[in-house]
Amino acid sequence: MPPHPDTWLRVTEAGLYCEPGGFFVDPLRAVERAVITHAHSDHARPGHAHVLATAETLALMRERLGEERAGRAQQALRYGEALTVNGVRLWLRPAGHVLGSAQVCLEWRGARAVVSGDYKRRPDPTCPPFEPERCDVFVTEATFALPVFRHPPAEQEIARLLRSVALFPERTHVIGCYALGKAQRLIALLRAAGWDRPIPLHGALARLCALYERLGVPLGPLPPATVAEKEKLAGAIVLAPPAAIADRWARRLAEPLPCLASGWMRVRQRARQGGVELPLVISDHADWPELLATCEEVQAPEVWITHGREEALIHALAQRGIHGRALHLVGRGEEEGE
Amino acid sequence: MSLPAFAELLERLVFTPGRAGKLALLRGWFAGQPDPDRGIGLAALAGELVLRTAKPALLRELVAARTDPTLFALSYDYVGDLAETIALLWPEAAGPARPAPRLAEVVAALEAAPRAEIPGLIAGWLDALDAGGRLALIKLVTGGLRVGAAGRLARLALAAWAGVEVAAIEEVWHGVAPPYEALFRWLEGRGPRPDPAGAPVFRPLMLAHPLEEREAAALDPAEWCAEWKWDGIRVQLTGGPGGARLWSRSGEDISAAFPEIVAATGFHAVLDGELLVVRGAEVAPFSELQQRLNRKSVTPRLQREFPVAVRLYDLLFEGEEDLRPRPFAERRARLEAWFARNRPARMELSPLIPFGSMEELARLRAEARAAAIEGLMLKRRDSAYLAGRVKGLWWKWKRDPLTLDCVLMYAQRGHGKRSSFYSDYTFGVWKEGELVPVGKAYSGYTDEELLWLDRWIREHTVARFGPVREVEKALVLEVAFDAAQRSSRHKSGFALRFPRIARIRRDKPAAEADGIEAVAALVAEAGAAPA
Numbered sequence: 001m002p003p004h005p006d007t008w009l010r011v012t013e014a015g016l017y018c019e020p021g022g023f024f025v026d027p028l029r030a031v032e033r034a035v036i037t038h039a040h041s042d043h044a045r046p047g048h049a050h051v052l053a054t055a056e057t058l059a060l061m062r063e064r065l066g067e068e069r070a071g072r073a074q075q076a077l078r079y080g081e082a083l084t085v086n087g088v089r090l091w092l093r094p095a096g097h098v099l100g101s102a103q104v105c106l107e108w109r110g111a112r113a114v115v116s117g118d119y120k121r122r123p124d125p126t127c128p129p130f131e132p133e134r135c136d137v138f139v140t141e142a143t144f145a146l147p148v149f150r151h152p153p154a155e156q157e158i159a160r161l162l163r164s165v166a167l168f169p170e171r172t173h174v175i176g177c178y179a180l181g182k183a184q185r186l187i188a189l190l191r192a193a194g195w196d197r198p199i200p201l202h203g204a205l206a207r208l209c210a211l212y213e214r215l216g217v218p219l220g221p222l223p224p225a226t227v228a229e230k231e232k233l234a235g236a237i238v239l240a241p242p243a244a245i246a247d248r249w250a251r252r253l254a255e256p257l258p259c260l261a262s263g264w265m266r267v268r269q270r271a272r273q274g275g276v277e278l279p280l281v282i283s284d285h286a287d288w289p290e291l292l293a294t295c296e297e298v299q300a301p302e303v304w305i306t307h308g309r310e311e312a313l314i315h316a317l318a319q320r321g322i323h324g325r326a327l328h329l330v331g332r333g334e335e336e337g338e
Numbered sequence: 339m340s341l342p343a344f345a346e347l348l349e350r351l352v353f354t355p356g357r358a359g360k361l362a363l364l365r366g367w368f369a370g371q372p373d374p375d376r377g378i379g380l381a382a383l384a385g386e387l388v389l390r391t392a393k394p395a396l397l398r399e400l401v402a403a404r405t406d407p408t409l410f411a412l413s414y415d416y417v418g419d420l421a422e423t424i425a426l427l428w429p430e431a432a433g434p435a436r437p438a439p440r441l442a443e444v445v446a447a448l449e450a451a452p453r454a455e456i457p458g459l460i461a462g463w464l465d466a467l468d469a470g471g472r473l474a475l476i477k478l479v480t481g482g483l484r485v486g487a488a489g490r491l492a493r494l495a496l497a498a499w500a501g502v503e504v505a506a507i508e509e510v511w512h513g514v515a516p517p518y519e520a521l522f523r524w525l526e527g528r529g530p531r532p533d534p535a536g537a538p539v540f541r542p543l544m545l546a547h548p549l550e551e552r553e554a555a556a557l558d559p560a561e562w563c564a565e566w567k568w569d570g571i572r573v574q575l576t577g578g579p580g581g582a583r584l585w586s587r588s589g590e591d592i593s594a595a596f597p598e599i600v601a602a603t604g605f606h607a608v609l610d611g612e613l614l615v616v617r618g619a620e621v622a623p624f625s626e627l628q629q630r631l632n633r634k635s636v637t638p639r640l641q642r643e644f645p646v647a648v649r650l651y652d653l654l655f656e657g658e659e660d661l662r663p664r665p666f667a668e669r670r671a672r673l674e675a676w677f678a679r680n681r682p683a684r685m686e687l688s689p690l691i692p693f694g695s696m697e698e699l700a701r702l703r704a705e706a707r708a709a710a711i712e713g714l715m716l717k718r719r720d721s722a723y724l725a726g727r728v729k730g731l732w733w734k735w736k737r738d739p740l741t742l743d744c745v746l747m748y749a750q751r752g753h754g755k756r757s758s759f760y761s762d763y764t765f766g767v768w769k770e771g772e773l774v775p776v777g778k779a780y781s782g783y784t785d786e787e788l789l790w791l792d793r794w795i796r797e798h799t800v801a802r803f804g805p806v807r808e809v810e811k812a813l814v815l816e817v818a819f820d821a822a823q824r825s826s827r828h829k830s831g832f833a834l835r836f837p838r839i840a841r842i843r844r845d846k847p848a849a850e851a852d853g854i855e856a857v858a859a860l861v862a863e864a865g866a867a868p869a
Contacts, residue, residue, distance in 0.1 A: 148416065149426075150426070150469070167362060167366050246758060246805075247758055268352075268419070271353070278350070
């Protein structure tokens with residue numbers, strides 16, 4: 001009888017700990033050995049002694065945290081390539097969340113657990129798609145675990161944005177988005193929709209876009225959105241961190257029309273906070289149907305939920321004969337992205 | 339695909355704060371949508387679409403039959419709005435989507451279908467729409483369509499799109515009906531101007547420019563008539579064979595809210611006047627009239643407690659005769675003669691004020707302290723009645739504003755060009771050692787002052803609540819306003835009319851700002867208005 005994962009994969013104060021393997025997955029504070037699903041700051045914390053992740057995640061961590069804080073020793077693992085750590089078999093599968101994002105698959109004496117990190121099932125031109133892995137325990141997020149969250153096709157939202165640009169050709173459409181993942185996906189979606197003009201960027205987004213390009217994701221011309229280029233900003237689509245779109249930085253823009261790209265934009269009350277004029281429902285997290293479909297697809301009799309709206313997901317899983325359990329991991333962003 | 343397009347328009351209007359942005363959205367709608375959908379959309383936005391509506395309870399039943407009760411409860415709890423919860427939660431059918439209904443199709447079907455078929459119809463449409471479309475449909479069929487695009491804004495957008503004066507549209511507006519195909523044909527040059535025939539129509543009002551003290555001194559008293567500027571709402575009364583109507587300044591039909599005025603309009607004429615709450619010879623302050631505004635209908639109790647009357651300014655039509663091209667002095671004589679013959683109930687003449695010199699008029703203006711008087715109107719004796727604000731013919735010469743030295747308490751960012759600036763200010767006065775807010779202002783300052791205030795606010799923030807910053811109670815603003823009124827709706831017990839920032843008093847310590855007793859002293863007495 002294989003050992004149930006709750007005997008060897010435990011929730012500790014520092015996060016999810018694989019006891020026989022002697023390592024944490026996405027630990028909340030600095031530890032000796034960490035396996036990191038992806039480079040968002042609530043999953044990839046600084047100061048670990050040894051870090052295992054995809055090469056892309058390690059590169060993104062070095063860019064964001066600096067060489068010293070991104071792990072004293074870094075070890076890259078390719079998707080699908082297996083490794084044995086103290087008798088625990090470990091391999092990574094794409095999670096489809098952002099570039100480099102991976103599910104951590106663990107097997108100990110015939111029992112298998114998959115820690116999925118953050119994920120989505122929609123196609124994303126900037127990262128490989130999620131691959132389901134059959135398992136005994138599936139560890140999932142539940143950011144958008146309410147049936148009201150059904151993300152429309154991202155292409156449809158981009159089309160809405162471009163219609164608005166046609167209607168207000170003299171204004172700057174400034175899209176608030178997070179620096180890692182969302183920004184690059186938006187750029188790639190815009191390129192795919194035929195928007196080949198330069199996309200001026202807020203300074204906070206430039207470095208990660210450059211790194212994406214070095215890692216093989218083409219994004220086209222991305223000049224800095226500087227005051228000196230003010231006349232070029234009229235009629236442009238500009239990307240910036242959400243906090244900047246209605247603040248002093250935005251004064252360089254031509255009558256800025258603030259947009260925000262997030263799964264939360266599905267709910268009006270959330271969208272109306274902060275003066276957004278064009279909410280775009282574009283998310284890098286699984287929506288409600290994706291969460292349910294994924295939990296069924298991996299055929300796990302038991303699903304552990306790290307953070308989000310556990311109650312609804314546990315209820316819906318029970319109706320499908322799946323046992324859901326809330327881990328109440330602290331320190332995970334309530335906000336989408338980072 | 340017109341319902342999804344309408345849903346997108348609604349969504350954009352809800353999220354667009356600025357008037358210019360809303361106008362652009364509406365112009366896009368008129369230019370891009372086919373008939374009759376664009377006209378139905380226009381009617382829906384202008385509040386002129388009369389549908390047999392469904393009760394929210396019906397929608398709730400429909401969704402309950404399709405969803406898990408626990409998940410519904412959790413979702414409703416999270417979203418907070420029933421219509422939005424249903425729109426978001428409605429299960430989407432797998433497989434190829436059915437074509438979305440057209441706006442015209444929905445309206446026609448609701449009109450014609452037997453009551454028992456309505457639930458099935460609505461469910462079928464919901465199945466064929468996405469979340470935005472479902473929300474628009476639910477709002478439409480439950481009569482809960484509320485967007486910030488009132489009729490006036492829709493007509494302004496129509497005028498801008500068609501390249502005509504809004505006055506031209508207002509003149510025909512009340513003679514056309516949804517879906518306005520004749521109106522669109524005319525505006526696109528494909529048909530004749532719709533003829534309102536006998537139907538009562540609104541004639542655009544003549545408006546006045548503000549007058550400065552030194553400009554007033556230069557006027558020749560012989561060329562001008564003066565009358566009081568009453569602090570009510572400007573209205574137009576039309577009576578004739580097609581019926582009687584009361585219109586607001588912007589051409590909204592407000593007859594239903596003031597049935598006693600309509601009942602008194604048993605004549606054939608078009609009149610310009612001011613609607614006021616009047617008790618005997620006493621005109622009540624504007625705050626009392628507010629109790630009667632923005633209502634779809636009125637109760638007998640409200641009619642008793644806030645009795646209304648119209649003070650007449652002008653006669654535009656007598657019978658079928660259009661007097662608007664005639665000089666003001668002639669129209670006034672016709673008005674007086676007409677009034678003497680007809681003596682309609684709930685109406686009186688707004689008296690002309692005799693004066694020999696501009697100095698004398700200035701003195702009369704300065705001495706007028708009654709709450710119901712905003713100042714003076716000066717009308718050139720030879721002025722024809724022209725739509726809109728024509729310079730040099732009519733002047734409004736408001737009383738000097740009142741001022742108070744207040745302390746800035748909170749600031750909020752503006753929209754559009756001001757979206758990064760803290761440009762909306764809440765200010766207060768002292769009451770028993772504490773500051774109580776007395777009003778909000780978002781105008782009056784220069785661009786330089788706005789920059790300075792924005793910087794000061796950022797450097798003196800003590801707390802943040804979403805888009806609002808609370809600041810140190812250290813900056814005194816001189817606030818100008820037209821009148822102070824007692825108000826039970828405000829915590830301080832007072833409300834200010836048209837407050838604006840007159841000056842930044844960097845020289846004055848906050849402790850020396852005004853107290854609540856200074857506000858009380860400025861509250862004008864009701865009554866005492868010269869009749």
